[in-house]
Amino acid sequence: MAMRIPENILEDILSRIDIVELISSYIPLKKAGRNFKANCPFHHEKTPSFTVSPDRQIYHCFGCGESGNAFKFLMRHERMDFPEAVEALAKKAGVILPAQESAVPSRQASLNERLYKVNELALEFYEGNLYGESGAACRAYLGSRGIKPKTAREFRLGFATSRWDGLITYLRSKNVALSLMEKAGLILPKDSGGYYDRFRNRVIFPIFDIRSRLIGFGGRVMDSSLPKYMNSPETAVYTKGKNLFGLSLSKDHIRKNDLALIVEGYMDFILPFQEGVNNLVASQGTALTADQIRLLKRYTHNVVMIYDGDSAGEMATLRGLDMFVEEGMAVKVVPLPKDADPDVLVRRDGPDCLRDKINNAVSLFDFKLKVLKNRHDIKDAHGKSRIAEEMLFTIGKIGNAILRAEYIKRLSEELGVSEGSVLEELKKLKAGPPSRRHDADSAQPPARSVVKIHPAEKLLIKFMLEEKELAERIMQELSPSDFADERTAKVFSLMHDLCSQGKNVEPSVLMNYFGEDTAGQIVCESMFMPDLLGQEREKAVRDCITRIKVQRLRSKREQLHLQIKDAQSVGDKERLGVLFREFHNLLKKGD
Ligand SMILES: [Zn+2]
Secondary structure, eight states: OOOOSOHHHHHHHHHHOOHHHHHHTTSOOEEETTEEEEOOSSSOOSSOOEEEETTTTEEEETTTOOEEOHHHHHHHHSOOOHHHHHHHHHHHHTOOOOGGGOSSOHHHHHHHHHHHHHHHHHHHHHHHHHHSGGGHHHHHHHHHTTOOHHHHHHTTOEEEOSOSSHHHHHHHHTTOOHHHHHHTTSEEEOTTSSEEESOOSEEEEEEEOTTOOEEEEEEEOSSSOSOSEEEOOOOSSOOGGGOOBTHHHHHHHHHHHTOEEEESSHHHHHHHHHTTOOOEEEOTTSOOOHHHHHHHHTTOSEEEEEEOHHHHTOHHHHHHHHHHHHTTOEEEEEEOOTTOOHHHHHHHHOHHHHHHHHHTOEEHHHHHHHHHHHHSOTTSHHHHHHHHHHHHHHHTTOOOHHHHHHHHHHHHHHHTSOHHHHHHHHHHHTOOSOOOOOOTTOSSOOOOOOOOOOHHHHHHHHHHHHOHHHHHHHHHHOOGGGOSSHHHHHHHHHHHHHHHTTOOOOHHHHGGGTTTOTHHHHHHHHHTSOOOOHHHHHHHHHHHHHHHHHHHHHHHHHHHHHHHHHHHHHTOHHHHHHHHHHHHHHHHHOO
16 A cells, blocks of 8 residues: 555546546547447457446456556556656646655656666767767668668667777766666676676667657677677666567557567567658567566557577477466467578568568467477377377467367367277376466556456445445444455444545545555455446345345354354364354354
């Protein structure tokens, strides 16, 4: 519960922001009765179950359970943390945040800000080099690789000369401390004391994050010396596995095409992009992480991996693709001929050649099967089992049962064995449906199923949120411990506290108290339960209270029953006596 910003300011911001307007600036919303609907941006679906309520200023997805208020939407959709989302919406709403209670923890914020700034200064230096006298050879090199001057400017390419202290000298002249240059990963300490430039005699590719902030650099040699590529180390603002090169430029194209092409290197990105194939990201040569995949998933659920011939056939590469499957994305593969990177292909044969290949991409299933058939003898029992094992590894990660069944059928046909035996092997693998991840420190949501709680508990929360008098009545009759689910109990007790302090308990405001806690989800979920009016509502309230009380008694009884059994088994007569008395008291109260 990160509540560093006063509640009244959060409320003020929310009251000036319209959630429908906010969300529709990201995804198209369609009016549906009192609410608005869309295909959920957080999970893959064909029929819209993502619902936004203008009355309540909250959203909820009936498919994946994702829900929240305007802050939460920004956090999920733009991968912001809570303070960042507050800052962004405050700006939009024209609300000034109190300076001393700056949204972002100030020391960290100022370091991050300083790092962006020093990176920006470094880039000015590298760009200056490229377009100055020392950059002639580099400009010629870029030209020879097919990069037009306009493109070089657009990507803000630069050049690091072979001097050992070129950048250091420049940044010193701008009064940048050596310690900050080191923190930005721009310089390295010498054994003999002092520092030297990390990037020397390389083309410089600036790396921007999704919000177009300059977080690091990649450097490529212009000849055959090694290492071919060198990147910034991880810094406070640059985490390799959490960013994708080029996404800030390509995200809208990816969304529009509903497809992301994944290439390896910087050049593989820039050349096709220049020629109008814009829906790309570059993996920078490594397997994508779950964070990167989720980042991409915000824009599309369809990816085509474009590999050069060598790496496409690698089992490790193919296994890396299973992660996409696990995230519910559709993956296809374009294997390119050996020594034909996308950039070479585009330069030599034009962008249409690449487009053709993309249109003819094969599904991961077919591609993997083909690689395996080349590797193992499908006629031989041993080969069959090896192929089955690898294929089932992928199939086991498919969340959609129908799709999974379809692939099992196809695999059994390919192998010439019964579907039953394939299924049996799958069970042995125990891969099952996609696993639920719990990485609390990742801003991106873990795939989350709809919270299952007894409807009576949720319905009561809804009534309480809708009607203040009703809330007071219910609070007199029940206490948090009456709720079987700890999350509804949490919501109940928070409402209790707020009401007794005379505070606002609007659903969208209530959400602010929960942060990442899934209990917050219940607030939204319950608000989207069907409305009940008049007599029907009155009856439902009574029913819910009774049901919760009965449930409570029942679980107490079950608990006592277990305790009694326990005491019996160890022969604790004294304890048994106490427990029996309790049990009888409970029966008198019960149904
Ligand atoms: Zn959803």
